[in-house]
Amino acid sequence: MKPFESLTSPVLLLRENRIDTDIIYPARFLLIMQREGLGQYFCADRRVDSEGNAMANPIDEAKERGAGILIAGREFGCGSSREQAVWTIKDFGITCVIAESFGEIFQANCLRNGVLPIVLDPATVEELAAFGKDGELSVDLVARTITAGEKVLDFEISDNARERLLKGWDETGMIQSRWGAAISTFEEGQRAAQPWLYEPLAI
Template sequence: MNEAYPPVLDSLAVVLRLENVDTDVITPIGRVLEGPQAIVDYAFEPLRFADDGTKRADDPFADPDRQNAQILVAGRNFGCGSSRETAAQAIRGMGFRCVIAPSFGDIFYSNCLKNGVLAVALGSREVEQIMASADALSRIIVRLPEQRIELDGQVAQFEIDPLSKRMLLGGIDEIGLLQGYAEAKANFDRADAATRPWVRARRRA
């Protein structure tokens, strides 16, 4: 079970002006990572560390003014490539609750939702406007119940399927979602047994 997604997320954002950032960049493949903290420590390794292991001066995640940012804004096709859930886990472990981009890798998008991260796909022009505002340290407000993003007086609506939205706000996964229907199923089974006893008898036979 994940931590419930906040109905209103009000945060600064980290801007990653790169396209086609694949899951091998988010979770490096050239290193054995043991434990959830290592996944976070070495997330985006090519962008954060030089070949000798020292910190890169242009690390996009090192801006001291954005150390508590919970929103990541990226270029198109973010999270493309191989299927690795650790990529979404790394994003969540770095403190991000929302990723905004023009498009995502399909499996990465799904993994984000399963790991308590809201992935928002918007038009390229809208994303560029958000990036410009984020560069100026404007705060971004994400209202999941209303499926709306607000910043600098502008509003952008986004799409999310109802079940994913419900799971995020409730902090539950697919199993938790099904468990929420347990009482309704039990009530149906009792009513069905009363109105169609022959069905139950045939199943036992």
């Protein structure tokens, strides 16, 4: 997973509340399991009509401007727990989402996949959205700040979540980094005491 340290980018604005995971990644695409290429399905029903024709929309306009930051409203990513909702956002090019609140599972999936979720109060989100209509935002995870023009705002994120993103750890990477030495010591002892557990199976 690619580490996240900082990002300066135009903004995609999706300011309505309760944009759920079925809007982000419609259920009819759930049988597609690979992550690469999923960005084409991000908010598909807002970008393509029922006959498969592209529609003018702010999502593709933001992508053309190189938007890597998304600003939403309340409960962004609520609904079902499908992890593809985060996969499609990241493949679309978004690596930071700023919202008033998130669906709990969606927020956890962001951290597992290298997307920074930032929770801010409604007034601050609105202020950033107003600036982001025409300007770029800068997000610095090292300093835990967002810069909008001359204004610098602090945001909160747990030390654990921050470390995971800064070091690019998924679940496996986090376990290996923190307990890898202990796991190796255990395996060496077990291999010596119970070598048959490590013999190849005769199939």
